Amino acid sequence: MMADREPAASPGLRPGRWAYDRGEFVPASDARLPLSTQALHYGIGVFEGIRAYRSAHGLFLFRAHDHYERMIRGCRMLRIPLPGKPSELVDLTVELLRRNAHSEDAYVRPVGYKLSLLPGMPPGVFLSGLSDAMSILTYSLPTQRLGAGVRCGISSWRRPPRDTLPAQAKITGGYVTGALASDEARAAGHDDAILLDRSGNVAEAITANVFIIRDGHLVTPPTTGDLLPGITRDTLLTLVREAGLPVTEQPVSPADLFSADEVFLCSTGKGVVPVLAISGRDIGTGAIGPVTTEVHALYEAVTTMPGGPHAGWLTSVMETP
Numbered sequence: 001m002m003a004d005r006e007p008a009a010s011p012g013l014r015p016g017r018w019a020y021d022r023g024e025f026v027p028a029s030d031a032r033l034p035l036s037t038q039a040l041h042y043g044i045g046v047f048e049g050i051r052a053y054r055s056a057h058g059l060f061l062f063r064a065h066d067h068y069e070r071m072i073r074g075c076r077m078l079r080i081p082l083p084g085k086p087s088e089l090v091d092l093t094v095e096l097l098r099r100n101a102h103s104e105d106a107y108v109r110p111v112g113y114k115l116s117l118l119p120g121m122p123p124g125v126f127l128s129g130l131s132d133a134m135s136i137l138t139y140s141l142p143t144q145r146l147g148a149g150v151r152c153g154i155s156s157w158r159r160p161p162r163d164t165l166p167a168q169a170k171i172t173g174g175y176v177t178g179a180l181a182s183d184e185a186r187a188a189g190h191d192d193a194i195l196l197d198r199s200g201n202v203a204e205a206i207t208a209n210v211f212i213i214r215d216g217h218l219v220t221p222p223t224t225g226d227l228l229p230g231i232t233r234d235t236l237l238t239l240v241r242e243a244g245l246p247v248t249e250q251p252v253s254p255a256d257l258f259s260a261d262e263v264f265l266c267s268t269g270k271g272v273v274p275v276l277a278i279s280g281r282d283i284g285t286g287a288i289g290p291v292t293t294e295v296h297a298l299y300e301a302v303t304t305m306p307g308g309p310h311a312g313w314l315t316s317v318m319e320t321p
């Protein structure tokens, strides 16, 4: 279906919402990009997904500084200068969230990208000789509770190796693999897909990292592999170590998945998501397991508890009543 010319009903573009666009705050649905935008044609952009959680204590961004550090490193690789240090980008985000006054949990989507050819540059695929841009959208997105869990397929699309597509950043063009995997998974009746790397080991899910549990021991593939070093993954590694649960970063094979007692996915957008079946085979008992439940509770507590031991992970979005 071709889009019409009216602003789409995309999250973040609702009338009344603000966006940060190329140096200024603008009504989100008014922002426009030229048809020649380089990032549209060649996928040269880096984005992030950041959460703001609302609790009785107010609205708090979670690990926003770490997300912007990852984004800045990715943008450096693509020669995209961003308009500030991580702390300045966090400040911009706080200002945008204040303007948008979300009454529930919110999702923040910054993207830095290549915009236009500079005068004298011929058309083509480059990283320099181009103008750069950055925008930020925010939208309301309630946090998924532990929920019903998901059923995954194993994708026939492999996660591109890091010498083909850098794995450390959320590079816009790289998400075509995820879109193909998602389409395939949905057509087969699955909710999500697990992508293998070139050697046949588990890389990650479409937009999430993977953990398995065997005899109470958590295992997740190492970040030296072809996977995004997820901030939720890192958060969970920290929390489970503090809780005294055994955890190792080591390669995970499809056989490890099928024989695991529990499997879960984790990401900023979705939190901790139990996987109940893979390729039609139940994982463990086929129900949400005790370790996944415990890890979910640890994550929920840290994202909503500004006074806790990880208070430094939370940034207050002070709103005027």
Ligand SMILES: Cc1ncc(COP(=O)(O)O)c(C=O)c1O
Binding pocket: 049, 170, 204, 205, 206, 207, 208, 209, 227, 228, 229, 230, 231, 232, 233, 266, 267, 268, 269
């Ligand atoms: C490909 C991919 N892997 C893993 C993740 C999880 O990363 P994070 O926990 O930083 O959100 C994401 C997040 O969207 C992702 O896109």
